[in-house]
Amino acid sequence: MTAEADVLHMLLLGRRLLELARQAIREPTDDVVGPAAKNVLEELTFRPGSSVEEIADRIRVTPAEVSEILADEQLRSWAELVPDPDDPQRILVWPSAELLVETERRVRRPLDTELADSVPDPAQRRRCIEMLAELADLMLPGEPEGL
Structure with missing residues (x-):
C-alpha cells in the first residue's frame, strides 16, 4: 500500500467495512425478508421519523412498495406509522422499541x-x-x- 491514501483507498475501505458490518449483524432468520425490506428497516433505525416518500427515495423504490413492506405481517411489529402533525396526509415512520432493542443487541457485538x-x-x-x-x-x- 502507498504511504498516502487517496479517494480510491477510501472507497475500497468503505465498501469493505460495510461488507464486514453487514456480515457481523446478520443472523440466519434475516433470510425471511428481502433486500428492500432490509433497506426499509435500516432506514427506520438510522433515520427515524422519515416519511414513506423519503424512505422510498433513499432506497430507490416506490412509496407503494415501502407501504407494502411496512404492512407485511412479519415486519408490522418493527415500525410505528404516525400521521405527520403538519400534514395528516403524510405518514412518518418510526422504529418500534422492539426494533431498536434488536438493533442495539446486534451492533454492540x-x-x-x-x-x-x-x-x-x-x-x-x-x-x-x-x-x-x-x-x-x-x-x-x-x-x-x-x-
Missing part, C-alpha cells in the same frame, strides 16, 4: 470476534479495532453512543 476471519493475527486485529475507534472519534464527532 465485540469487533474482535467479528474481525477474526478477516484479520487472523490478533495484534493486527487489535490495531484495526483501535484505528476504527480513532477514525470514529475523528469523523463522527457528536454521534450518539446508542441508536
Whole structure:
C-alpha cells in the first residue's frame, strides 16, 4: 500500500467495512425478508421519523412498495406509522422499541470476534479495532453512543 491514501483507498475501505458490518449483524432468520425490506428497516433505525416518500427515495423504490413492506405481517411489529402533525396526509415512520432493542443487541457485538476471519493475527486485529475507534472519534464527532 502507498504511504498516502487517496479517494480510491477510501472507497475500497468503505465498501469493505460495510461488507464486514453487514456480515457481523446478520443472523440466519434475516433470510425471511428481502433486500428492500432490509433497506426499509435500516432506514427506520438510522433515520427515524422519515416519511414513506423519503424512505422510498433513499432506497430507490416506490412509496407503494415501502407501504407494502411496512404492512407485511412479519415486519408490522418493527415500525410505528404516525400521521405527520403538519400534514395528516403524510405518514412518518418510526422504529418500534422492539426494533431498536434488536438493533442495539446486534451492533454492540465485540469487533474482535467479528474481525477474526478477516484479520487472523490478533495484534493486527487489535490495531484495526483501535484505528476504527480513532477514525470514529475523528469523523463522527457528536454521534450518539446508542441508536
